[in-house]
Structure formats: structure tokens, C-alpha cells
Amino acid sequence: xxxPLRVWGVVGFLILLHFGLHVSLGLxxxxxxxxxxxxxxxAREVHIGQGAALxxxxxxxxxxxxxxxxxxxxxxxTLVGMGGARxxxxxxxxxxxxxxxxxxxxxxxxxxLHWVAVGQDLRESFVDTMLIQSPISAAYAGVVGLxxxxxxxxxxxxxx
Amino acid sequence: xxxYKSNHNGSGRARSGLISLGFFVLSVVTLYLPDSSQDEVxxxxxxxxxxxxxxxxxxxxxxxxxxxxxxxxxxxxDSLEVVIANSNTLAEENDRLRRxxxxxxxxxxxxxxxxxxxxxxxxxESMFMLDVxxxxxxxxDSPVIMGRGLLGVVREAxxxxxxxxxxxxxxxxxxxxxxxxxxxxxxxxxxGRFREADRLLLNGVPFRQELGPGVSLVTSGLGGVYPRGIxxxxxxxxxxxxxxxxxxxxLQPFVSPGEATHANVLVPDDGxxxxxxxxxxxxxxxxxRAPAPDEGAAGTRDTEAPTSR
Numbered sequence: 001x002x003x004p005l006r007v008w009g010v011v012g013f014l015i016l017l018h019f020g021l022h023v024s025l026g027l028x029x030x031x032x033x034x035x036x037x038x039x040x041x042x043a044r045e046v047h048i049g050q051g052a053a054l055x056x057x058x059x060x061x062x063x064x065x066x067x068x069x070x071x072x073x074x075x076x077x078t079l080v081g082m083g084g085a086r087x088x089x090x091x092x093x094x095x096x097x098x099x100x101x102x103x104x105x106x107x108x109x110x111x112x113l114h115w116v117a118v119g120q121d122l123r124e125s126f127v128d129t130m131l132i133q134s135p136i137s138a139a140y141a142g143v144v145g146l147x148x149x150x151x152x153x154x155x156x157x158x159x160x
Numbered sequence: 161x162x163x164y165k166s167n168h169n170g171s172g173r174a175r176s177g178l179i180s181l182g183f184f185v186l187s188v189v190t191l192y193l194p195d196s197s198q199d200e201v202x203x204x205x206x207x208x209x210x211x212x213x214x215x216x217x218x219x220x221x222x223x224x225x226x227x228x229x230x231x232x233x234x235x236x237x238d239s240l241e242v243v244i245a246n247s248n249t250l251a252e253e254n255d256r257l258r259r260x261x262x263x264x265x266x267x268x269x270x271x272x273x274x275x276x277x278x279x280x281x282x283x284x285e286s287m288f289m290l291d292v293x294x295x296x297x298x299x300x301d302s303p304v305i306m307g308r309g310l311l312g313v314v315r316e317a318x319x320x321x322x323x324x325x326x327x328x329x330x331x332x333x334x335x336x337x338x339x340x341x342x343x344x345x346x347x348x349x350x351x352g353r354f355r356e357a358d359r360l361l362l363n364g365v366p367f368r369q370e371l372g373p374g375v376s377l378v379t380s381g382l383g384g385v386y387p388r389g390i391x392x393x394x395x396x397x398x399x400x401x402x403x404x405x406x407x408x409x410x411l412q413p414f415v416s417p418g419e420a421t422h423a424n425v426l427v428p429d430d431g432x433x434x435x436x437x438x439x440x441x442x443x444x445x446x447x448x449r450a451p452a453p454d455e456g457a458a459g460t461r462d463t464e465a466p467t468s469r
Binding site for chain 2: 019020022023024025026027028029031047048049050051052053055056059060061062063064065066069070071072074075077078079081082085117121122124
């Protein structure tokens with residue numbers, strides 16, 4: 001199975017846009033987590049090994065700016081890449097509901113894994129992080145992910 | 161999403177599974193790498209793949225600094241001129257007293273102006289980058305100072321850039337004292353419920369010594385990282401977290417990391433050790449509060465360290 005060139009094109013564009021918004025413009029939390037959107041979209045098109053590799057690569061890039069817990073993003077993104085690729089075998093579907101749930105849960109899971117990996121000393125409270133902040137950013141990523149799907153056509157074959 | 165195609169054969173699926181397992185193990189290894197290796201990997205990525213984004217932010221930060229309100233800058237310049245004019249008398253008086261005491265002149269501290277760059281990615285909340293590095297004299301543990309006080313410390317320095325942590329970092333700690341040097345303690349970052357609520361907690365104050373709200377604290381110079389006399393913050397209230405015969409106090413730092421766009425890095429002068437007591441010399445150093453005449457004299461007296469004659 002070879003993912004179409006369009007997938008890698010969209011992934012590359014989202015990576016550039018993510019660091020452009022977060023680093024170059026310094027928008028921080030105001031900008032959506034486009035790395036996880038890119039990973040989740042690509043993971044549905046590739047093998048589990050490629051999903052893990054892409055997640056690892058994106059996680060290391062994210063960790064380049066992390067002093068608090070280097071490796072936590074890598075760990076979280078690798079597992080999300082694996083999980084995203086695995087959903088291809090478990091769930092067959094591309095309905096709007098499925099894609100929304102996939103993107104939102106994927107982002108929430110990435111935040112949860114990061115929260116677990118970040119270590120007890122640096123970990124903020126579960127309620128604040130995972131039940132308040134993360135659902136908001138997951139919904140944000142979900143909306144942006146759907147917009148990317150609508151524009152790029154990825155994962156939209158049967159809905160159009 | 162393309163329709164599901166099960167085009168994996170058994171060996172392909174097993175190979176893919178092994179690859180994913182390999183990356184999973186690698187991600188766990190990354191998590192437990194020694195700090196030095198983690199810093200190397202991070203700086204390699206920041207200096208290569210991510211460099212264009214950092215350069216773009218540097219450019220934008222410089223532009224925004226240049227676009228500052230000129231009236232505001234003029235006001236700051238006027239204030240500084242007044243401070244300098246007032247300092248001249250004190251400097252002259254200090255020189256005369258030094259001569260009377262046969263003390264040698266001390267070397268002034270050297271500063272490098274730098275732009276503060278924040279990455280805004282998850283996990284990087286307490287760190288920032290500077291656009292100056294070892295070529296400008298910046299080294300690991302160089303203190304980073306904003307106009308009103310201590311912002312943080314350099315963690316890692318490359319040729320033309322440096323990575324630093326601000327006072328909200330969990331590993332940040334600084335030896336603090338009152339301006340008159342009567343009370344000492346260790347100020348550490350304490351996370352708040354939200355990041356905006358992060359504060360410093362002053363630990364290790366002997367039980368017999370009390371600090372009232374509003375007392376200003378400066379760096380003590382103990383430990384050799386931070387020069388003596390850099391303003392840190394002001395006491396808000398006593399903390400309930402007392403340990404034995406010690407008191408703890410909540411501090412409101414003078415500098416808010418979020419507002420930092422430009423900072424000064426204190427660098428050693430040609431490899432010579434820093435003058436660790438120059439900060440308290442000659443004039444008001446604490447933001448929004450001029451020292452009383454007797455306090456200023458006491459502060460100067462306490463900071464005087466005999467040098468070679």
C-alpha cells in the first residue's frame with residue numbers, strides 16, 4: 001500500500017503551517033495543533049510502521065522546543081501514529097461523525113499520553129489539563145482537521 | 161478516505177508491526193535519554209530543520225520592537241537620563257570612599273542585549289530562546305535580566321543563539337536575600353493552578369526572622385550563578401508550608417515572563433569572574449521603590465567585598 005502523493009503534500013503543508021503559526025508567529029495555544037491533525041490524517045493512509053515513524057518524527061520536532069520533558073511529545077505522537085494506523089483495521093468508515101470523533105479523540109489521546117509521559121513533577125492536575133483544556137484544544141483540532149479534509153479531499157471520498 | 165483495502169500479506173504486516181514496535185521503543189528511549197543528549201538532539205533540530213522558523217520569529221520580534229511606541233521609549237529614555245544624572249554624584253562619592261579605604265576599582269558588569277523568542281509549542285512553556293550566543297560571550301548559567309529584575313538563566317549556548325529558562329521552570333532556584341542582607345532564603349518556582357498564577361516560594365527563612373508584605377528581595381550572589389543584588393520579587397504573604405523551624409513566603413516576581421520580548425544577558429568580562437556585587441551599587445535598583453537613605457547606605461555597605469589592594 002503506497003499512500004498517494006497528496007497525503008504527503010498535505011502533511012508537509014500542515015507541518016510548515018504548524019511551526020509557522022506556533023514558532024514564527026508565536027501564537028502558542030491560539031493556533032491549533034496541526035501536527036496531530038497531519039499525523040491523524042496520514043495515519044489512516046499508511047501502515048502501522050509508517051504511522052509510528054511519522055509520529056516519532058513529528059514528536060521529536062515538537063520536543064526540540066521542550067525543556068520541561070524532552071521525549072514526552074515523541075512518546076505521545078508515536079503511539080498516536082500507531083493507534084491511528086491501527087484504526088484502519090478496526091474501523092471502516094469515513095462518515096462525518098466518525099472523522100470528527102477520530103480527530104477529537106486522537107488529539108485528546110495525544111494530550112493524555114503527553115500528560116502521562118511528562119512525569120509527576122511537571123504534571124498538572126488531571127481535571128484542569130485533561131477535562132478542561134484538552135477537550136477544548138481537541139475540539140479546535142477537530143474543526144480544523146475537518147476543514148483540512150474538506151479542502152484537501154483526504155478522507156472525504158464517500159461523503160462528498 | 162479510500163475504501164479499506166486489505167493488501168497486507170502476513171509477512172508485510174509482521175514487518176510493519178516490528179517497525180512500529182521499534183519506533184515505540186525508540187520513543188521510550190528518547191524519554192529517558194540523559195539531559196545532555198536531549199539538549200544535543202534538541203539544539204541540532206533547532207539549528208537545522210527548525211532554523212527557518214526561528215529566524216522568521218527573530219525577524220518579527222525585531223520588527224515589533226522597532227515599532228514600539230516612540231513616546232513610551234522617549235519616556236523611558238528621559239527616566240534613565242535622570243537616573244544616570246543622579247548616579248554621577250553617587251559614583252563620585254563611591255570612588256572617593258574607595259580611595260579612602262584603599263579599595264581597588266571593580267570591573268563593571270557586561271551585558272548583551274538580546275531578543276526573547278518563544279516557540280509556543282507544548283512542553284516549552286518555561287523556556288525561551290535568545291538571539292545571542294557564545295560569540296557574544298553568553299555561556300551556560302548566564303543570568304537573563306529584564307529592566308525590572310531577574311527573568312531567568314541560560315541553559316545552553318550555541319554560537320549565535322542560546323536556550324534559557326525563566327523563573328517559572330520547576331528546576332529554577334535562586335538564593336535570595338532582603339536588600340539589607342539580613343534575611344536569606346532560596347526562591348523556587350511554584351506552579352499555580354494556571355500558568356499565569358505561577359509564583360516564587362521563598363524557603364529556608366529561619367523561624368525567628370519575619371518578613372512583612374512588600375519587602376523586596378534580591379539575589380544574594382551565593383552559588384556564583386546570579387550576581388548579588390538583582391531584584392527578584394516582593395513578599396506577598398507567609399506560606400502555610402512551613403518546615404520545622406523555618407518560614408516560607410510567597411513572592412510576586414518583578415518580571416512577568418510573558419511580557420519579555422527583549423532582555424539583557426549578563427556575561428563574564430573576558431573570562432574574568434563577574435563582579436557579583438555591582439548591582440546594588442549606586443542608586444535605586446528595585447522597581448517602583450527607591451531605597452531610603454539609610455537603607456541604601458546599609459545595602460552598599462553589605463555588598464562591599466574587599467578586593468585585592
